[in-house]
Amino acid sequence: MSSGSRFRVLRALLADPMGALGLGLVLLFVAMALFAPWVAPADPIRLNVVEKFQPPSLAHLAGTDQLGRDLLSRIIFGARTALSIALTSVGLAGLGGLILGMIAGFGPRWLDAVLVLMFDSMSSLPMIMFALAVITIVGPGTGTLILVVVLVSIPAYARLIRAQTLSLVGADFIVAERAMGASSARILFRHLLPNVIGPLVILLSMDVPVVIMLEAGLSYLNLGVRPPTPSWGNILYDGYTSIRSAPYMVLIAGLPLVLSALGFTFLGEGLRDALDPKLKRGEQ
Amino acid sequence: MTVLLSIRDLDVDLGRGGWFADAAPLNILSGVSLDLMPGETLGLVGESGSGKTTLARAVLGLQPVSGGRLWFDGAELTRPADFRAIRRRAALMFQDATASLSPRMTVGEAVTEPFAIHRIAVRNRHDKAAELLAEVGLPPEMAARYPHELSGGQARRVGVARALALKPALVIADEPTAGLDVSVQADILNLMADLKERHGLSYLIITHNLALVRHVADRIAVLYLGRLVETGPTRAIFADPRHPYTRSLIAAEPKPDPRKRRADLAIRGEIPSILRRPAGCEFHTRCPLAREICRVEPPALGDIGRGRSARCHFAETMTEGGRHELEHR
């Protein structure tokens, strides 16, 4: 029964042109990241100063940078960096938000009060300033980036889950479960979880591009991923420094950022409609 | 015969939230005592705000009580584990049947949910669902549906099927026909009557619909502001209500016969807020017969014979002749 309902969501998602486009773009980037060593035409960090600043050609489909590295390969490996950071941090933050939010919504009132106070104080910190502060203390790097994103995003996710949980705890079907003698664990995992997770998945999907942008932005400022590891932000930075000699670099580094942002956003929007069992668009 | 459900002096107070607990707790139910015999149908009647739904939830331990004692089938319910145990033998049917079904569960999963909760092995969940659905007159294909795909009557039947899954001794039904069309309402009531006969069920039916209790209840109990004001056999109460509130309720019901229109108003005013319970008899603010004593002295729920009781200073004199005298004095 549950596998049937999972296919229903997929069918509904594919029936929506925007959702299908979003899913397609996301799968494209995921494939790029997974199969980077096989699909990239060249080594992304191998220097070849002789061939520097080459515009797109048959040998280098996206041209080369100031050190003669193949840009297409750098972008493909950059997808690996971007997605591994974004998906890890958003995933961890989502999991943390889910657990804390459900505890706050379902647990005793005093625990709820403590957690809400924590969420509020966390989210009163400005994200960029907080990120800069952490980087200053811990030092730049992939791990730092993930830590910052997780800490900054947990409160928003937890608050969403808490609100969803609270609105469901008094719902008739939850009272009915209690009246039938269901344990708290059963109510939490069997009944509350499936009903609160939908909006979270949508929010997570829409936040992935935000993190990709943050990674690119911090890397651009040389505070994120350390060179020579390819990152879309590093490529963009290199492009800007040589915008006069090689203007194509900025455009090529910007394209995957825009496309992945659109892809995840469309997927999120599509999921919002597809996850609602009352909107049966896929079946009509 | 042992009493199936016995409630003695049940009090339910709601603490008022906030940092300063100086506000007195709200008294939702006060000193409610009721007995339900095996195979009996008891109708619990009252307006919204009378506490009738709270009473149902308190019986199943879903609502913390602040006083009183409960017995189920001779055993007293005290610890949380006792309440968990009676939830296997007493089932609750909700006013909004659709909302009481988990929106992401199919009907088949919903009706077999009680087995999963109590870890009772079922040889084949599909067959069991079909069997339960058949019992309430629904085809087995219905098991694959989701709650929002059901009509009001179908959702109600699914609610009945789920309530019956563990073969309970008691079914508590909160407004079992609210929101249903009259033709469907009759179907559901007939179904409940059949099931009662087949399984020897007891029903506690909570409703404000007097026409409903008149047909299904053996006895009725009338709640006003969380207190019982009249109890007794259904027929006797409808023929000769002894509390003015019961009388007003019966008179207020619109009669589906234009030749029996009431020229006057059967009951004035609204049920007072529990934040400001009237002094004396709590019904005196709306009572057509209220006297001085009613404003001062709260009447007790007095036995008036033949298994009846009423909470009124004039319950004894409220017979046909006596009532006439009261009204015209």
Place this chain on the structure above:
Amino acid sequence: MSEPVLSVENLSLRYRVPGGAIAALRNVSIAVRQGEVLGIAGESGCGKSTLAAAMIDLVGTNAEVTSGVVRLNGRDILALSPVDRRRLRGREIAMVFQDPMTAFSPVLTVGAQLVDFQFNLDGLAGREKWRRARDMLARVGLSDPDHAMGRFPHELSGGMRQRAAIAAALLMRPSVLIADEPTTALDVTMEAQIVHLLRQLQADYRCAIVIVTHHLGVIAELCDRVAVMYAGEVVEEAPVDALFHDPRHPYTRALLACDPARIEAATGRLPAIGGRLPDLSSPPTGCSFADRCGIATDRCRAAPPPRVGLGPDRNALCHEVAP
């Protein structure tokens, strides 16, 4: 007999849904005269709320009138421009809904809203509008109208809110008041009081009232004439006494028979109407009730039933009814 204030003639309306359309109203003709209370009775899905909405031109955007006219004080309102139609609402025709909470905005006081509803009365000073609003609240039986004027909708009880909603509807002295299930959300005692109030107001203002309800008790207490609807059609129309004491259409009879309030004896078993409503995305060619009717013949299933006149203000849509 006086001219009808509001009349619906051969009105057909359908809702567009994915993959087709649902025929919600089929050839409905009904009229209400000044000072008359018309009841529209029927079960859910019969089209009674759609009819009420069509009378005041408040049907949803997926509704489409395929034929017919709605005449208010002689004018065909469906032929008017949207601006002119809007002007009629509130002034000549007003509506009371089932849930009185939805009639008011939750963020303004009842008094502010009642004053605001009088925006059409240009010549009137604000203080005068306040006084009219206050007087109307007193008229509908709020015991402390000055206090109620300053309250927010959620601060009033359900019964008081419904009274305030009725006051709002009557402020502009409409010639027709449409009430869609006005007592369904209320307790028995509040229901009795609202029924009583509507009866008094009708006697005072002589406006025409249309009551839409599934509750036969409310119809019997309040209405002069009744139209019984089934599957988007008016199947029987009759003066209230005749309808309850001499119902002619088999559906009306079945409906009356299964109302527990009409059954005196405590039988334990109640009569029910078996079967279900026909699928209105493809209405049957014959009588819509034939599949559930005890006296249906082959003719009923084959041909649409005629509307049989049964005397003044009486007719039934049935093959088997004799004039």
